[in-house]
Amino acid sequence: MTTGAEKLASDFGISGASPEYEVNYCFGQRGPMGLVKETSLAELFHRYADILWDEGNHKYNVKAFIGELDEILLGARFSTFSQDLLDELIGALRKRGNSNATINRKMAALSKLLRKAYKMGDVHSLPEFRRQKERAGRLRFLEADEEEALFREIEIRSELYLKFSIFLVDTGARLGEGIGLKWNDIHEGRATFWITKSGRSRTVPLTARAKKVLKDLADRSPGPFSDVDPQKFRAVWNAAKQDAGLGDEADIVPHILRHTCASRLVRGGIDLRRVQMWLGHQTLTMTMRYAHLATHDLDMCVPVLERHLAS
Structure with missing residues (x-):
């Protein structure tokens, strides 16, 4: 007996209608108003990347994530993205040694891309994305002597990258936020970050040494750190880290400067609500x-516990 989905598939010359296709056809969910052409993840990223993600490090990372997923799928084309297909991707990432936290980041990018494709009619069925359980893990930050050793090695290699590192650790800014800073974002000893991960701007006051860094870079345009190349900065960071005796610690990456800023605020007695505002956490x-x-x-x-002993 020919099902409704099989008949529809036959009418449009589509072979192998999936169960998801049957549901979409029979119950009037987001099925095809016409022929749904097959597409690939690489094509979808090319089509919607500029709409979904702003230019910067995050978009660069997303491109790498989607590229890896497309490679795992061998560039396969699809008109429906099944739960089985998603499970296969997660399994493949885990076999490659990806942690749950890394898998979650890659799945977040995939989910955002597929939801856009679904709204635009490029795919007519989506899987359920379930967040993988993440372990808290150790939160690493730089102690004062580690910062001094690391910054000394960075200075040997690049004065600009030293100043950039100082600015990041004293503001808690992400790399992209620092690079995107413009001179008119700095006013009366404060810096406003407009290009943020959350999409919400925030303004933080500047330390004395952060102000000095900006003063030293006053001749650069359109912003103090516009010339910083993220990849070159990471290369300098890794070389400096090695010579500073920190080469064996995988957690010491540039993002540790943001953790270090937060840790100093908290250990200095600043309440968590203010730290949240400073870092721009949603x-x-x-x-x-x-x-x-x-x-x-x-x-x-x-004293409350000792009061019991004194009674």
Whole structure:
């Protein structure tokens, strides 16, 4: 007996109608108003990347993520993206040694791309994306002596990259936020970051040494760090890290400067709500990663416990 989906597939010359296709046809969900052409992840990224992601490091990373997923699929073309296909991708990433946190980042990019394709009619069925459970892991930050050793080695290689590193650690800015900073974003000792991961701007006051860095770079245009190349900066960072005696620590990447800024705020007694505002976290949950550093908040508990012994 020919099903509705098989008949529709036959009418349009489509072979191998999937169960998802049957559901879409029979129940009037987002099925084809006409022929849904098959496409690939690479094609979808080329079609929608400029709409979905701003220029910068994040878009560069997303391009790499989608490229890897397309490669795992061998460039396969599809008109429906099944749950089985998604599970196969996750399994392949895990075999490649990807952690759950890394898989989640790649799946977030894939989900965003497929949802756009779904709205535009490029695919007519989507899987359910389930977040993989992530382990908290160790939160690494630089101690003062480590920063001094690392920055000394960076300075040997590039004065600009040293100043950039100082600015990042004293503002907690991400690489892309620092590079995208323009001179008219700096006013009365404060810097406003407009190009942020959350899409929300934030303004932070500047330390004395951050102000000095900006003063030293006043002749650069259109912003103090516009000439910073992310890949070259990472190359200099890795070489400096090696010579500073930190080469064996995988966690010491440029993003550690942001963690270091946050850790210094929390250990210095700044409440987590203010730290959240400083870093531009959308939720307090992200900032809570640093809560364990606020050990001084527990000091008041000791007299309460000792009161029992004194009675």
